Amino acid sequence: GEDVEQSLFLSVREGDSSVINCTYTDSSSTYLYWYKQEPGAGLQLLTYIFSNMDMKQDQRLTVLLNKKDKHLSLRIADTQTGDSAIYFCAETTTRRTGGFKTIFGAGTRLFVKA
């Protein structure tokens, strides 16, 4: 089956690094995503990684993918209070119809303490 799991909460101090972890079950996943959602808002695409990569860096964000263990992580360097939000991990698989299906985790709520 298809499932994405994340820890529910993470609390860090301003300036520290945050690491949000995610595990997924579908080995045929092609893209893995990290989205950010602030209260009352839609989802903001932060970054994504192809399943044939093991790392991607984008400014303060580093994504690590361990395909063998089906584990994805998002590291936010120098975390700021503005980073406080819910972070969703998601995987996408291709359908037989040629379309795709995206499965989201329940989200990790990041609290940044000043």
Next chain:
Amino acid sequence: DAGVTQSPTHLIKTRGQHVTLRCSPISGHKSVSWYQQVLGQGPQFIFQYYEKEERGRGNFPDRFSARQFPNYSSELNVNALLLGDSALYLCASSFLRREGEQYFGPGTRLTVT
């Protein structure tokens, strides 16, 4: 460039009624997907449309239907509303038929009383 737009922003309906939600994708994007996000949970995939054809469907009852128009905008219809249909309905657009970068709209908050 305008992002994904959705209308209405908020909606209150009574059990048993019908609702239509609308989505306009980013210019040039041909794929639209719909998601339901219940409070405190991650988005659940409902449909994906590409070039006006349904390409993917999640585990939702037949009360949920959608369509995509020649200009790639889309409607999500829900019949016989239940209290449990109360949620944020999100639309996402992407350029490709296959997976890739999906960009989300702000959502429509549906409350069923």
